[in-house]
Amino acid sequence: MKVPPELLAFLKEDDDFFITTHINPEPDALGSVLALSSALATLGKRSVLYVRDPVPEMYHFMPSHEKFTSNIPLDSLKQKPIILLDCNTLERAGLKNIRFKSSAVIDHHETEKEFGDIRWIVPQAAATGIMIFYLLKEMGIALSGDIATTLYSAIAIDTGTFRYSNTTAEVLKVGAELIEAGAEPATIATNLYEIWSEKRFRLFILALNTLEIIDDIAIICVTKAMFEKTGTGPNDTEMFVSFPRMMKDVKVSVLFRQDETDFWKVSLRSRGSMNVARIATQFKGGGHRNAAGYQIKADLATAKEKLLKIISQNFPS
């Protein structure tokens, strides 16, 4: 993977950066920012790490996560160069109508807009963390144990610990190098997948009990009543939607999460060539081919009906 020389020049030129990533951050977003910030620090460069939504508690295992702030007068940052990681528009970072001194974007998502003085976009990269790995190499930064842990977490989450189709020989080689630098695969996997609270697990069971399968579309729901019954909240539904996809005949797995009465957050997961981003965009949402989402104002029955209709229009069986 070739790092653009102008990106290296961009990082060389300044000593004080503003680094940010997308809203609702997950380990690829967080790990990429933390690793780059740590690398810049070894060169004596400062950085402010901003994320609009506070780092979810479940990701507090990531070293130095406390360096993130969600609460900063953005006006004070306009004089700094901004680096946008794992997303490619200011909107995705929750920033609007701000102009920065200069800007660089490092991302593995397809882009729609042309934000950024310097743009390094590699859609075939399994994770932004992989790109940061190569960037650090190019910068001559030695991988500390903490950098290795944050980058390994980034890659682990975005490949489902090497289960998704973005897993290549190169990804495993990078993983091996990060382990040699101090990343602990089992500790990281436990932190990513086995730190559910009992109440979250109880919520999960309630959600599974709502399972309906219609034309190979599996649907589960989480209602506000379930949150109340189990003492949980919206963050606790993370990953629920993946489970019905374990069934071999399920083409799309859907989670309806009730955020307000008649207001639902809908998560879609598919496999193979079934592009659920196409579905989500028709509801003004977005995402990737196999993982997308949107929000809808409707009662549950109507919301389901509309989704099934759009799916059958887009993917006639």
Add this chain to the structure above:
Amino acid sequence: MKVPPELLAFLKEDDDFFITTHINPEPDALGSVLALSSALATLGKRSVLYVRDPVPEMYHFMPSHEKFTSNIPLDSLKQKPIILLDCNTLERAGLKNIRFKSSAVIDHHETEKEFGDIRWIVPQAAATGIMIFYLLKEMGIALSGDIATTLYSAIAIDTGTFRYSNTTAEVLKVGAELIEAGAEPATIATNLYEIWSEKRFRLFILALNTLEIIDDIAIICVTKAMFEKTGTGPNDTEMFVSFPRMMKDVKVSVLFRQDETDFWKVSLRSRGSMNVARIATQFKGGGHRNAAGYQIKADLATAKEKLLKIISQNFPS
């Protein structure tokens, strides 16, 4: 990993082998046998592949699985050298009171008995498949796509796709080499984890609904009535016991599976230093530190009570 020269000599000496593995075979057992057999075939050597229990349907994605037989007059095999993979006693392979021409054992499980003229036992190997990988290299065998797929499947299942504590940099490097030789990580992961039938998933939900948590021991049950209700069978409970371990405070996850009225198969999963093999052996079962099992004749309430008592005696909190 150093391959014993006497093993290489053993494989060189004969042209017709009997290769077998443990009862209830899983992908490490199956993949190791298939890869070795395929390697021997490229050298013009024949092998009979025996497994006492037929290859479960869910593992039929493994190339050449149909070469296994469960039905062969064992008397006819006495003249052949036997190779025992992924286990180290004839009993574990379901073979009793048979003497073979000669014998070799390749395994990563701790041994209790000293079976085998040639014994290559490496408990720190993540999978027997890793040992076969090095053996094939030493034999100068080029990795075909099929060999790569069977060995990658072996390693994937025994490391939980690189999630367990046996995952090292070396394991990932071997994985990378197998991908380069033709293994497809996403296809294999889908085949291992996402090929559940709907009725199996329905059984899973019924099982989760029985969840009890007592002193950080999570217990779920599958009864004969549940099998009947969902149209499933005992093989369908594979992996169920792993799920309650997603909860961070759960020390041991237990599945009671009803095989007959008042006769239960009990599966135990733990994490870290909690050795459930110590528990299982007290019920005349066995296993590894974090995965063990036993059978018990009792009504469910008594069976649970006995287990909780033994756990609290062995691991006083």
